[in-house]
Amino acid sequence: MRRILAVLLENEPGSLSRIVGLFSQRAFNIESLTVAPTEDPSLSRITIATRGDDRVLEQIVKQVNKLIDVIKITDLTERSHVERELLLIKVLAMNDKSRTEVKRITDIFRGSIIDIGKQVYTIQLTGDAEKLNAFVTTLANETEIIESVRSGCVGIARGEKALRV
Amino acid sequence: MTKKQFTGAQMVVKALAALDVKYIFGYPGGTVLDIYDALFQQTDVEHILVRHEQAATHMADGFARATGEVGVVLATSGPGATNCITGIATAYMDSIPMVVLSGQVPTTLIGDDAFQETDIVGCSRPIVKHSFNCRVVEDIPNIIAKAFYIASTGRPGPVVIELPKDLLMPTSLGEFHIETDVKMRSYNPSIKGHPKQIKKAVKAMTTAKKLIVYSGGGVIIANASGLLTKLVEKLDAPITNTLMGLGGISGTHKNYIGMLGMHGSVEANKTMANADVILALGARFDDRVTNNVKKFCPDAKIIHVDIDPTSISKTINAHIPVVGLLEVVLQQLLDELAATDFEPNKEERAQWWQEINHWRGLNRVGYVQEGEQIKPQRVIEAMYKITQGEAYVCSDVGQHQMFAAQYYPFAKPRQWINSGGLGTMGFGLPAAMGVKLAFPESHVICITGDGSIQMNIQELSTCLQYNLPVVIISLNNRSLGMVRQWQDMVYGGRHSSSYMESLPDFVKLAESYGHVGMQINHLDELEDKLTEAFAIKNRLVFVDVLVDENEHVYPMQIRLGAIDDMWIKKGVKA
Structure with missing residues (x-):
């Protein structure tokens, strides 16, 4: 099952490598991982998308929590939450027809064209992983994808529930 | 008046003395010569010069296992530090409190593949409880205090501290402050077992017909053998020890049925296999105990007490998990037992012991001294x-x-x-x-x-x-x-x-x-x-x-x- 884990940890040198090392050392799966400092610069927040059965997931949560730098970990997928990912994608847009079609698809997915070259469009799109996948597939049917980059997902619980110190 | 200034090397030694360290095991080399110079000029901490850094780690480890104190190692950067790896891993696997001080090339050279440079924090990451890079000289004493706190509390383990040479030399000076009463927002090992879980555990123990106590190294680390013995006697339960748990109860105690696992006694393994409730205390169901996990004690309800939540339900699912310090949880279990006026059902226990004694008779770890050669x-x-x-x-x-x-x-x-x-x-x-x-x-x-x-x-x-x-x-x-x-x-x-x-x-x-x-x-x-x-x-x-x-x-x-x-x-x- 796919899970999204949010981790609050000390913003210390090496704390990210401890998380990454743990996943490879114990053969846990990482689908994506994002990290950045929070509004409190002494804290970093990591979002990990991972897969595994209940037993493996329980171990992942416990093992991450055991790391000395980790203050809190929560499984966002246990309850209602919002999940977003950013996609930047560069596609071929050589002629009117393909330019129009790319623009139309982008509008439908509520993305935006953020840069234009002689023969390419660069598009920005946010959403959950499924939406991004659908957009990429649709674009690929219409034109040639030159390059793409995804941020990996970030997430936050809905309502009053919060992950904080 | 300005406060007295110290080099990082002097701070290392002063911090060790402040933490009551008597012995430090190590081997000198380029990046730690300032520490050796500081050691030379004092008498609080005695340095034991080994012949190979691996031996320094094992010596510190043996010292720690026998005394319960933190074992301290000092090694130079590069090969000195990498020679410690086996000893660090040994301490990690057996949860032994150890602090390893490793030299490092000056901060200005880190990353340049300098002479005797190794990223020891990186090398040791999977086999330490935690590690520290020092980058500011005044941080050294409190990093050492934190390292001791982390190494010796919760589930103990080795902690590595990397000390770059320029922080140790007379060119960088600072004031000495140490806070030995360490508090960390990200590290607070649990102490008491959850009262609900204690109640559940006692209920399972008292209603069991075929109870066995399976205790491991955690009992030794927690100095809980007195409480363990009391509990076993109160329950009149058979008890087996893991290889790491030997001595947790006297090897000649009447309820003791030997070590279990790969080379365990027949009676210990048979009793485990036939138990209806297993009380696991500071043990971790590792592969040298369980054999095939799919066939492991299918009829047993498992109560698992451990300070480390990751040990619980890692290989074998626990029905009643209890996270806490063993010396505290054992007392909680004894108190709860006393509150329930529990007496083991004599008939049921007698029957259970009869079965166990039968297995005992099958083979008390046997050998025959025959022929010329010494067995x-x-x-x-x-x-x-x-x-x-x-x-x-x-x-x-x-x-x-x-x-x-x-x-x-x-x-x-x-x-x-x-x-x-x-x-x-x-x-x-x-x-x-x-x-x-x-x-x-x-x-x-x-x-x-x-x-x-x-x-x-x-x-x-x-x-x-x-x-x-x-x-x-x-x-x-x-x-x-x-x-x-x-x-x-x-x-x-x-x-x-x-x-x-x-x-x-x-x-x-x-x-x-x-x-x-x-x-x-x-x-x-x-x-x-x-x-x-x-x-x-x-x-x-x-x-x-x-x-x-x-x-x-x-x-x-x-x-x-x-x-x-x-x-x-x-x-x-x-």
């Missing part, structure tokens, strides 16, 4: 008799380790010192040296073999320098016994690289290091010569005992079987 088990029995069961027994890894675990019933915790998790050959001698340093008046034995002893034999020199008269008993079978046993049993008797064709003369070797060497070759001289060896108090004695090279360790679990699927001797199943 290795016989040596352990003689060792037990002569030391009246009171020696510290520090083991290397192999057949001798299992024989010692089986044939030397340990009366007290911390008496049995061995590398159970990592299985580090070469551990025994330096560990014994650390124990002897802590307890110079006690008998300290290094039980070893002709393979293991050669993995840290250079420390015979350290023993002479610091007058550490341990008794080395080497069960010399001219081969790597445990490897050979597996080759006999699993690999069609093909002894690939398990035969030692060019052993040194161990007697002369010991003598050349300034010690006493002895060889025992005949059964009829075994006890006399061993007695003689133990009578020599002020010199190290190396006893080279030539034993039967064909002896196997039995019982032995059958691969992929259940916990109680075992060979009890060659070709005979339990």
Whole structure:
């Protein structure tokens, strides 16, 4: 099952490598991982998308929590939450027809064209992983994808529930 | 008036003294010369110079296991630090409190592949509880205090501190502040077991018909053997110890049914397999205990008490998990039991013990002393008799380790010192040296073999320098016994690289290091010569005992079987 884990940890040198090392050392799966400092610069927040059965997931949560730098970990997928990912994608847009079609698809997915070259469009799109996948597939049917980059997902619980110190 | 200024090197030594460190085990080199200079100019902390950094880690480890204090290691950057890796991993696997201070090249050179530069924090990351890079000189004392706190609390383990040379030198000075009462927002190990879980556990224990207590190294670390013994007596339950848990209850206690697992007793493994409730205390259901997890004790309800939540339901699902310090949780269990006025149902217990006694009769870890050659088990029995069961027994890894675990019933915790998790050959001698340093008046034995002893034999020199008269008993079978046993049993008797064709003369070797060497070759001289060896108090004695090279360790679990699927001797199943 796919899970999204949010981790609050000390913003210390090496704390990210401890998380990454743990996943490879114990053969846990990482689908994506994002990290950045929070509004409190002494804290970093990591979002990990991972897969595994209940037993493996329980171990992942416990093992991450055991790391000395980790203050809190929560499984966002246990309850209602919002999940977003950013996609930047560069596609071929050589002629009117393909330019129009790319623009139309982008509008439908509520993305935006953020840069234009002689023969390419660069598009920005946010959403959950499924939406991004659908957009990429649709674009690929219409034109040639030159390059793409995804941020990996970030997430936050809905309502009053919060992950904080 | 400005406060007194110190170099980082002086701060290291002052911090160690402030944390009551008496001994530090290490080896000098370029990046830590300032620390050695600071050590030279004080008397609070004594440095023990080893002959190889791996031995420094094992010596600190042995010291820590025997005393319960933190073992401290000092090594230079690069090869000095990488030589510590095996010892760090050994301590990590057995949850031993240890702090390793490693030199590092100056901060200006880090990342340049400078001379003797290794990213030791990176190298050791998977085998430490935590690690620190120092980048500001004033941080050093509090980093060391934190390292000690982390190493010794919760589930203990090794902590590595990397100290760049420019922070240690007289060119960078700072004021000395140390906060020994450490508090960390990200690290607060749980202490008390959840009251609801305690109630559930007691209910399961008191309603069990076939209860067994399975206790491990956690009991030793928590100094909880007194409480454990009380609980076992109150429940009148059979108790088995893991290899790491030996001495958690006296090996001669009437409820004790021996070690369990791969080379455990028939009765311990059978009792586990037939239990309806298993109370696991500070043990972690590792593969050398469970055998095939799919066949592990299918009918048992499992209560698992451990300080480390990751140990619970990792390999075997726990029905009643309890996270907490064992010494606290055991008291909680005893209090709850007292509150319920529990008395074991005499009839049910008697029936259960009858079953267990039947298994006991099947095979009390057996061997037969026949023929000319000395059986290795016989040596352990003689060792037990002569030391009246009171020696510290520090083991290397192999057949001798299992024989010692089986044939030397340990009366007290911390008496049995061995590398159970990592299985580090070469551990025994330096560990014994650390124990002897802590307890110079006690008998300290290094039980070893002709393979293991050669993995840290250079420390015979350290023993002479610091007058550490341990008794080395080497069960010399001219081969790597445990490897050979597996080759006999699993690999069609093909002894690939398990035969030692060019052993040194161990007697002369010991003598050349300034010690006493002895060889025992005949059964009829075994006890006399061993007695003689133990009578020599002020010199190290190396006893080279030539034993039967064909002896196997039995019982032995059958691969992929259940916990109680075992060979009890060659070709005979339990």
